[in-house]
Amino acid sequence: MKTAVIHDWLVTYAGAERVLEQMLYLYPEADVFTLFDFLPDRDRGFLLCRHIRTSFMQHLPLARKKYRHYLPLMPLAIGRFDLSAYDLILSSSHAVAKGVQKNPGQLHICYCHTPMRYAWDLREFYLKESGLDRGLVGGVVNLIVDRLQAWDMMTAKHVDYFIANSQYVADRIRRAYQRESVVIYPPVDVDSFALNFNKENCYVTASRMVPYKKMDMVVQAFSRMPDKRLIVIGDGPDFDKVKALAGKNIELLGYQEANILARYLQKARAFIFAAEEDFGIVPVEAQACGTPVIAYGKGGVLETVLDGKTGIFFHEQNADSIIAAVNEFERAGGFNPAEIRKNAERFSIVRFRREFQEFVESRLKR
Secondary structure, three states: OOEEEEEOOEOOOOHHHHHHHHHHHHOOOOEEEEOOEOOOHHHOHHHOOOOEEEOHHHHOOOHHHHHHHHHHHHHHHHHOOOOOOOOEEEEEEOOOHHHOOOOOOOEEEEEEOOOOOOOOOOHHHHHHHOOOOOHHHHHHHHHHHHHHHHHHHHHHOOOOEEEEOOHHHHHHHHHHHOOOOEEOOOOEOHHHOOOOOOOOOOEEEEOOOOHHHOHHHHHHHHHOOOOOOEEEEOOOOOHHHHHHHOOOOEEEEEOOOHHHHHHHHHHOOEEEEOOOEOOOHHHHHHHHOOOOEEEEOOEOHHHHOOEOOOEEEEOOOOHHHHHHHHHHHHHHOOOOHHHHHHHHHHHEHHHHHHHHHHHHHHHHOO
16 A cells, blocks of 8 residues: 655644654655655654655745745645555645645545634734735735635545544634544653653743744733743744843743753743644643643643643733733642643553554545
8 A cells, every 4th residue: 555645844843743753653654745845954853864755846936934925836736746656645734735636546634733724713813914914915915815715625625534633623624624523632742751740930931933822922921020930942933022022030042952841841830821722732741741831721722731730721812811820820739740740641642643543544444
């Protein structure tokens, strides 16, 4: 059986790439296709020196830094991959990967991290952040996004089975595509995040610094709480913006390797998470360390954090709400690191491998 694995793009090692990594572990002979491959050398280990097949977009001007600007061309590029020689197609999709051409007799299973954010739930947010929501340019861009949305709905019909990374995303798939899906939570390497009972008097937040992650909001909140120490881990386009907001009680460490991140999560009094995520891996990693999570109560985190047992939620994305949640957390106390760790173990890599392989094998037999 010949297997093709198709992934939107390879530019960083984040949650979607962790799913891809386990797909390749389960199907080591699979060929890998992606629109762009600009993955840094530090993150390439999981590809095991594979030859990665990229699209014509790999060689477009400024593609390395501005690849998202080529979004209107992505459906064309993904459609030009010839997968006719393969029996099984596994797509890891948060944008266009699920739109590959499929022939009769082929089985296409899509692990959907989310329906295309740019065309659905976060459409207005992305257009506003890009300054493309007004005037003549805004009208043209909205027309392009309408076409992307129509293409996204049409190609969903050619997927045989959808796997969602959370109940939250399963609901999005239902609303966007009128398709049902089975939920298989992403793999979290809980074994690399050891339980620690000895917490220090500091808080930690960690994420890629892009607008929807709301790292600036977390920093703003702690700048107004000068008696509380905050460690910020991560880099990205908004790094300078976030740094400009930081008070003396806040330390920005930039990008850190996984072992350094684990060390800070282990000793943190709590982990702060302000994004509305489809799943959210780092909150689970924090819990694997026995560290409670203070999170925005929307999205996949509602499925990974137990309110009052492994963390607490705040319900508005603003600095005041974060401050109130931190104060509530300090008044509450009583979080048991061993119980927090036990909750995180529900999302292990071994569990993902078993559930994913069982799902694929059962569909191949039909």
